[in-house]
Amino acid sequence: MSKIALILGCGKGIGTTIADSFHSAGYNVASVSRTPHTFPTQDRVHLVADFAIPDSIEPLFDQVEKRWGKAPDVVVYNAYANVLTRNDPLSASSKDFIAAFNINTTSPYSAAFIAHERNNNVRYIYTGNALNNLVDPNITILGVGKSASAHWIQAAAKAKGLRPAQFYYCDQRKPDGSPCYTGLRGDAHAELYLKLAESKEQGEPNIVFRA
Numbered sequence: 001m002s003k004i005a006l007i008l009g010c011g012k013g014i015g016t017t018i019a020d021s022f023h024s025a026g027y028n029v030a031s032v033s034r035t036p037h038t039f040p041t042q043d044r045v046h047l048v049a050d051f052a053i054p055d056s057i058e059p060l061f062d063q064v065e066k067r068w069g070k071a072p073d074v075v076v077y078n079a080y081a082n083v084l085t086r087n088d089p090l091s092a093s094s095k096d097f098i099a100a101f102n103i104n105t106t107s108p109y110s111a112a113f114i115a116h117e118r119n120n121n122v123r124y125i126y127t128g129n130a131l132n133n134l135v136d137p138n139i140t141i142l143g144v145g146k147s148a149s150a151h152w153i154q155a156a157a158k159a160k161g162l163r164p165a166q167f168y169y170c171d172q173r174k175p176d177g178s179p180c181y182t183g184l185r186g187d188a189h190a191e192l193y194l195k196l197a198e199s200k201e202q203g204e205p206n207i208v209f210r211a
């Protein structure tokens with residue numbers, strides 16, 4: 001039976017390269033975004049959801065299980081939301097803060113909770129950035145969400161009771177080690193994520209890689 005990868009947040013950016021790579025490696029792949037998309041084959045599907053609503057996560061797992069008869073082996077959380085705060089970190093409305101926090105933290109947390117509940121050997125991989133270690137008043141809301149997620153991911157990786165599942169927060173840096181911001185490499189993420197998907201044991205959960 002083929003393994004299953006669920007890619008949460010997959011469109012024009014690196015998500016598609018990650019989804020294509022898992023598909024080429026023999027996985028059944030379900031990708032998700034707010035924009036509908038169709039695939040002609042049974043081993044690939046695109047589902048529609050809005051992660052600003054955390055309750056949108058569980059039905060995605062139901063749809064995967066209904067289609068392929070089991071829960072995902074790998075869950076990648078790749079979506080994100082930013083609210084520019086332009087040197088005024090308190091300028092975002094609480095409504096915008098909550099929507100962004102849902103997308104950057106609550107929905108990915110919910111995805112990890114459900115993924116583990118349904119498959120205690122799942123590999124959970126979150127696309128992060130340097131904001132778990134860096135404070136920038138222009139991108140405070142994204143930083144709040146990424147750093148919160150980095151925290152619970154590291155806690156999940158540490159908790160022996162959650163094994164054999166594995167949890168990772170991945171941060172691509174430029175070749176000189178500085179934060180990436182732009183120039184994200186889909187191929188480098190895909191190569192790393194495929195390796196983590198096949199990893200036998202939990203490694204360092206906070207992965208900084210240069211590409």
Ligand SMILES: NC(=O)c1ccc[n+]([C@@H]2O[C@H](COP(=O)([O-])OP(=O)(O)OC[C@H]3O[C@@H](n4cnc5c(N)ncnc54)[C@H](OP(=O)(O)O)[C@@H]3O)[C@@H](O)[C@H]2O)c1
Pocket residue numbers: 008009010011012013014015032033034035049050051052077078079080081103127128129130171172173179180181182184
């Ligand atoms: N290492 C770094 O320094 C660095 C730099 C840049 C980005 N990143 C991270 O890389 C990841 C992917 O970035 P990317 O450039 O590939 O972005 P992207 O193209 O926007 O990919 C994310 C996909 O998620 C979907 N999405 C966004 N909001 C959603 C929502 N509320 N509900 C459901 N789907 C949603 C979007 O599709 P729809 O619009 O169709 O929903 C989009 O295609 C992000 O997590 C980002 O924080 C890291």
